[in-house]
Amino acid sequence: MRTVARAAGYRRLSAGPVRLRLRPRAAGVAAALVALICAGIAFALASGSLPIPLRAVMAALLGGDVPPEVAHVVTGVRLPRVVLALLAGAMLGLSGAALQALTRNGLADPGLVGVKEGASLAVLVLILAFPALGAAWRLPVGMAGGLAVALAVVLIARDLSGVRFVLVGIGVSWLLASALLVFITTADINDVETALVWLAGSLHAAEWTLIPALAVWGALGAGALFATARAADAALLGDDAATGLGVRLQRTGLIGLAAPVLMTAAAVSCVGSLGFVGLIAPHMARLVVGGGQAAVLAASGLLGAALVLGADTAGRLLFAPLQIPAGIVMTLAGVPLFLFLLWRRRDQI
Secondary structure, three states: OHHHHHHOOOEEEEEOOEEEEEOHHHHHHHHHHHHHHHHHHHHHHHOOOOOOOHHHHHHHHOOOOOOHHHHHHHHHHHHHHHHHHHHHHHHHHHHHHHHHHHHOOOOOOOOOOOHHHHHHHHHHHHHHHOOOOOHHHHHHHHHHHHHHHHHHHHHHHOOOOOHHHHHHHHHHHHHHHHHHHHHHHHOOHHHHHHHHHHHOOOOOOOOHHHHHHHHHHHHHHHHHHHHOHHHHHHHOOOHHHHHHOOOOHHHHHHHHHHHHHHHHHHHHHHHOOOOOHHHHHHHHHHHHOOOOHHHHHHHHHHHHHHHHHHHHHHHHHOOOOOOOOHHHHHHHHHHHHHHHHHHHOOOOO
């Protein structure tokens, strides 16, 4: 067994009673992604209409002696935006990897079952019909809308991994997208402007009140997906083989659907509709890391966080003082990147 694991690229690490089995390549890629994200965070916090030296950024983060305007820009404006981008990107990346494994379809993403559209529609109703309610209400309302749509798709399809599930999800997504278009074409122009900015996936209104609850849902969803990663690997072998290995397919499938649905709805409720993240990040993860579901999940989360942070920073800086929503930047960059990834993995999809 040890020889087989070593041949597959795994190495054992032991520290007292704790024993881990890691692949050096995957660990190296993860370390590089973490370093890239840290560099992106530093650049995002230091750059903007008010350039701030990195030394002053660190002083503001650590509560040092800096001018009040510098402290406000770093900790009150830019830092919540960066944290929100990282959380939302990681959650969408994890959701995409889980849904692609569940449906056994490399083209699946968090919008497959209409979750993004359902959450977006619910949050827009909240914003426009109940403007007195604060931003903290967006997350529970959006999650309720996304979860309701996902349950409707499951009830109609009655299967979590077949082609029918994918087709029903696509149909419901189109139906909800049409409802959004009807609203945009018939609503007041001021309401339409608000809706379009939010639907484009903008983080300009990021605030600290949104982050704690989002972080909790992200941690719960990620924990559930990593806990069932081995079962998800076995499920890819087929139902009979997975059952023979002791995998509870129904429980694994429910977790593999519920966790991505809740995380996607939570992320969309806070930052709007960010396309391509959940679709591209898992393909990039399989390209640079490979391996089992746990490795793909970890790499997808890191890549999703890096993609959204990069898109938001680019949209904020490239056309300053005009700010382009991160969702638009992600779409413009995501289409050619996705086509390139499809070409690289053309024999595996």
